[in-house]
Amino acid sequence: MVNPYYPVLLAAELILAPVVFILLFFITAPYGRFDRRGWGPVLSSRTAWMLMESPSLVLPVLMALRSSPNAGGLIFLLIWLSHYFHRAVIYPFRISSPGKPFSLLIMSWGFLFNMINSYVNFYFIFHMATHYDFSWFTSTRFIAGFLIFAGGYLINKHSDALLRSLRGEGNRGYSIPEGGLYRWISAPNYLGEILEWGGWALMVWSLPGTAFFLFTVANLLPRAMKIHKWYGETFSSYPEERKAIIPFFF
Template sequence: MTKNEFNTICFVWILVALAAFILLQFVTAPYGRHTQKGWGIEISNKWGWIIMELPSFLIMLYFCVISKSNAYSYFLFGLWLIHYFNRTFIFPLRIKTKGKRMPLVIAGSAILFNGVNASLNGYYLCYLSTFDIGDFMNTNFLLGILLFFTGFIINQKSDDYLIKLRKPGESGYKIPNGWLFEYVSCPNHLGEVIQWAGFALIAYNYAALSFLIWTLANLVPRAIKHHRWYQEKFPEYPSKRKALIPWMI
């Protein structure tokens, strides 16, 4: 596959992301706090997370193993695998969702989403990348690595904070307060957006850009609906708090 053919596929995938963004203005994915009946067969929430995140880890690991690329590409492989090792094997075992379930169709759609994104990014790094050792000192890398690990830390700390809100045996929701939760309802989503913006800067290709756009298409509507859910469920919810970006959205 030529780079032009590959980029065309990425452009099409970006258009699909934009369509999904529009759709998510009207449809709320029924998992987590938005779970509802009527979406067919349901599976364990923990197993659902593992199943739907696993393709991203395995596909990228496959490309990493077979690749004979450059050190810069291997670095990007590593960033991706660090994130998805946590998402696939650590995060699902930490969440306190005993008895909670998610529709199988949600896990299935996430498998498709993760499979395509990992395939595009893995293929580019394995076969099309032309990085060299000097790229470790360029502005894109330095700014991108700062953003990636800043976002990663925000995402991890936010998840940890939310997990610890529940005492042993509890399954309900509470208002999170403190740290970035003073400014936004979903700093975990904000962290993930910052993280993949950093990855896109470091990778500097259309596959990474398409993944960033997909991240925004999924998480911006999700954060806004989380925010509205909090406002509806808790009358005392802080009025100055935003959904995703402090003082803005």
């Protein structure tokens, strides 16, 4: 029997995605370049990133230990962890502004989202899916999804590394990023993240995978547009031909 929490949490994620998408055009999450007072207590950004992303690292592993998944489930777990080990453990230690204030409210919201999202994705993979056999992992759908995920992974990490390289000793300000996909767009790290979870949705071919992809777009597209606008307003020499998140298009 399906755990009754599963459909409720999945429905919540699917319903919240368009709500968040619309809200984020009116409210900008107060962290990073958009940090501002009036949002209650704050944490250091390093602590916030580690806490916020930790459910996506810990919960699927605990679920795997409890449910002894088959080889297909373990392959998806490894792919997922390749992203979340980096995001929850490596990224916070490499961040170029580790002591910057990060809203406790935003951290808590991210923590809750990561709990729900990891749970529904791995509940489906470990307890409901019956199609992850050998033929699935040699199918065009899985291979295409995996390649999109891997491409997004490389774009995301490379773009974040280019941003880090802008801040040397004593330089805590913002500069115009150059190189990589920054030649064409203002937020290639977000494009990479969206591609990763688009590839994931294709690979797992599940409603929770699709919900995660939609939520990532809802979360990152409005912020990418705001970042693009912010660059244009902050730097008079910002390249005019650069788009927000889709090269040559948008």
